[in-house]
Amino acid sequence: MTSLVAAAAFFLLIHLGVSGTRLRDAVVGRIGQNAYMGLFSLASVAGLVWLGFAYAGARGEVWNTAHWGINAATRHIQLLTQLLAMLLIVPGLATANPTSVQQEGALDRPDVVQGMLRITRHPFLWGVAIWALGHLLVNGDRASIVLFGTLLVLAVTGTSSIDAKRKRALGESYEAFMAQTSNVPFAAVLNGRQSLKLAEIGVWRIALGVAVWAILMLAHPMLFGVAALG
Structure with a gap:
């Protein structure tokens, strides 16, 4: 547990x-952007490898x-949440986004706010959160609560952290981008x-998201030792 x-x-x-903090700004100012990115990566x-091995152990x-377990209802809900997650993660990664690493230049495009960015400016992180x-929902043991709870907290709070970092670095151009979009999915639409505009997302991005979801569900026993499908 300690590990x-x-x-x-x-x-x-x-x-x-x-x-995302001013400490990062200070470190970058001291050693440079490339050195910081290398060390942070x-x-x-x-940290991710440590987290994975510690969880397995x-x-x-x-x-x-375990404080709760899986049942027929939560298994089906889990399958749907994972599909929704992949429909955010995969198309989100395949869309030019000023919030992503080394993609700040996307702000220069007049049509930057399209497709997934109409839904949320942080599709990847919200996908990870979901x-x-x-x-x-289906893993109520203490180790899983620590692991998935950590990733949930990191994903949700990371959206605001990225916005703060980008605002400091990019100023008014990023503030204008924020004014056109929303952090919370669908808030800007509502x-x-x-x-x-689903057509802007692209059929191929949606199809790829569904394909990744299907592969992960089928390969789950081989990859993680637990069947995702009943």
Whole structure:
């Protein structure tokens, strides 16, 4: 348990306590953007690997009791949440987005707000949040609560952290982008600032998201040792 909690704390610390904060700005000012990105990427990968191994080791420990389990209803809900997550994650990654790493230049495009960005300016992170929430629904053991809870908190709070970082770096151009879009999915559509145009997302992006979801569901026993399909 100690290793898992430490890994979760480390992963949260480097993202919420460094990335997106003024500490990051100070470090970049001292060592440069490229050096910072290299070190942060190494720390992130190391933290994610540590978190994964610590979780695998913690699942069989005595302290890892379950507070809730899976049933027929939650299994079906989980399948739908994972599909929704992939429909945000995959098309989101395949869409030019000023919130993504090294894609700030997308702000120069007059048509930058289209497709997935009409839904949310953070499609990937909201997809991860839904993915984590779905896994929490069917995994009530303490190790899973720590793992998926950490990723859920990081994904949701990361959206605001990225916005703050981009506002400091890009100023008015990013503020104008924020005014046209929403953090929370569909909020800009519901309040009339945007309209939902599925054709802009592209059939191929949607199809790819469904395909990734199907592959993960079928390969889940081989990849993670647990069947996703009943």
